[in-house]
Amino acid sequence: MVPVLGRYAGLLTVALLGLVVFGPLAVFLPLWSALTLGAAAAAGSGLALSRIAALKARCEKLSGEVDLLSRRLLKVETGAAQPRPETGEPALRAQIEELTVEFGLLSGIVRDLTNVVSTQDAEIAGLKARPEPAPAPPAAIPALVAAAPVAAPVPTAAAPLSDWTQAAPPPRSPLPPAAAAVPPRPIPPQPVSVRPIPPPRPAQDPEREADIIRAFEGDGLEIHLQPVVSLPQRKVVAYEALARLRIEGRDPAAAAEPDAFLPVLERQGRTTELDRRMLQRAAVVVRHLARRGSDTLLTYGLSPLSLFEPSLLRDLGRMVVEDPALAGLVIALPQASWRSLDAGQRGLLAPMRGRIGFSLDRPDDLRFDPLELAALGIGQVKVPAEMLLRPEEASRSLSDIAVEDTAAALARAGIRLVATGISDEADIPDLIDLDVAFAQGAAFAAPRPVRAEVLTALPPEAPPPPTEPGPERRSFRSVLRRAV
Structure with a gap:
């Protein structure tokens, strides 16, 4: 008041x-x-x-x-939003690396398109050079049709996996000289130009990269096997197929590991070709194990970039459907690839479930959802021993499940845990204490090349050819659609 x-x-x-x-x-x-x-x-x-x-x-x-204060505040905010000089250079370097990968994939597309066009030009030239047959009497036409031979497709380096594993029977009668000059060839699969998962490192030594490409295109690629054993019995229960490359100028007794040549193949867009050749040899090894009556599995780690090549997954699905002996093959993918599967990739992997196995390897952390992994058809998880024995060194890898319960949680979902990279015998008792039932590493056996007589085994008998095969015609638009 x-x-x-x-x-x-x-x-x-x-x-x-x-x-x-x-x-x-x-x-x-x-x-x-x-x-x-x-x-x-x-x-x-x-x-x-x-x-x-x-x-x-x-x-x-x-x-x-x-008004003056608002203008000053807007100026301060605009200045704070601009990138700092020290952070701009790494971002620019990352963009340059991604563009380098894109150019490598585009060069692979152009190379394959060139092969397709040259093959079609050769076939057209052969058809033009073929002499016109003399007119036959009407009564002799049915006899000529019945006696016409069936041309068998010649498998090439870029043929589908089903053509690699099954050889076509020889023709029942020799071809005319003009027709035999240009044998029909299947159109090689085209790589898809998509952004890769991790950008590879930039080129450092062009001469060394040329040696790697020369060895890869030649006979330098080899398949090595490293066993997976059970603990504590150390009984071999599976193998892992590893790619090795013998490069000219190096020690002939030693082969380069993927860390030495895989970044070069990624820049050149050749990782899908690597997986095709390795899957062909892995299929031969699996069939050899099946003929011996062994239930040993064979795991091969697929490149993340091959997930973006639909023809590779379709050919693999067709191969496992046609050959039940490949039930012992297990396809492994990184944890990041399993987490980022799109609808198309899930649809291509779904027909393979129950026919071959799936595995998760190269994990970034220990955050596993056993039910989700089982729903994807994953029956095996491979984790480095360092992540299991010393998880405190990488705190980001910890999950809601204790490390001691990881193996039991996965086992309840029907998934077995495999510890990899074991080189010290002192780590084996600690892994047994964590209930890890399977292990892999140099402490048990180092990777060794497959014997030559196994890889040169005869392929399985091919089915009889169709009675009236028709020439396969592909429009150039379909070729471009597959390339894009």
Whole structure:
């Protein structure tokens, strides 16, 4: 109450004086009273207008200051959003590496398109050079049709996997010279130009890369096997197929590991070709194990880039459907690839479930969902021993499940845990304490090449050719669609 009265004390005083002074004047001198009230009202109006003008000037001044502050704040925020000089260079380097990979994949597409066009040109030239047959009498035409031979496709280096594993029977009669000059060839699969998963390292030594490509295109690629044993019995229960490359100029007794040549093949867009050749040899080894009556599995780690090549997955699915002996083959993919599968890739992998096995390897962390992995058809998880024995060194790899319970949680979902990279015998008892039932590493056996007589085994008997085969015709639009 007191602050209110103190604020309006002047007005109350003037009002009381006006009531005391002008009250009697209004009774005795009404005219003078009216004039006095009018003058007082004019004075009050003038004071109010002056106060309003002062307040308006202050508001405009405050508005200008707020506008100035807002412009300064916007300038500060814009400057803070700009990348710092020290962070711009790594980002630019990463973009350059990604562009390098894109150019490598595009060069692979152009190379394959060139092969397709040259093959079609050769076939067209052969058809044009073929002499026209002499007209035969009407009665002899049915006999010529019945005696026409069936041309067998010639498998090439880029043929589908089913053509690699099954050889076509020889023709029943020799071909005419003009027709035998240009044998029909299947169109090689085209790589898909997509952004790779991890960008490879930039080129360092062009001469060394040329040696690697020369060895890869020649006979330098080999398949080595490293056993997977059970603990504590150390009985061999599976093998892992590993790619090795013998490069000219190096020690002939040693072969280069994937870390030495895989980045070069990724830059050149040749990883899919590597997987095709390795899968061909892995299939031969699996059939050899099946003929011996062994239930030993063979695992091969597929490159993440091959997931973006639909023809490879389709050929692999067709091969496992046509050959039940490949039930011992297990396809391994990195944890990041399993997590990023799209609908198309899931649809291509679904027909293989139950016919071959799937495995998860190269994990980034230990956050495994056993039910989700089982729903994908994964029956094996391979984890480096360092992540199991020393998880505190990589805290980001820890999961909600304790390390001691990881093997049991996976086993309840029908998934077996394999510890890899074991080179020290002292780590084996610790792994047994963690209930790890399977292990792999140099402590048990080093990777060794497959015997030559196994790889040169005869392929399985091919089915009889169709009675009336027709030439396979592909439009150039379909070739471009497969390339894109």
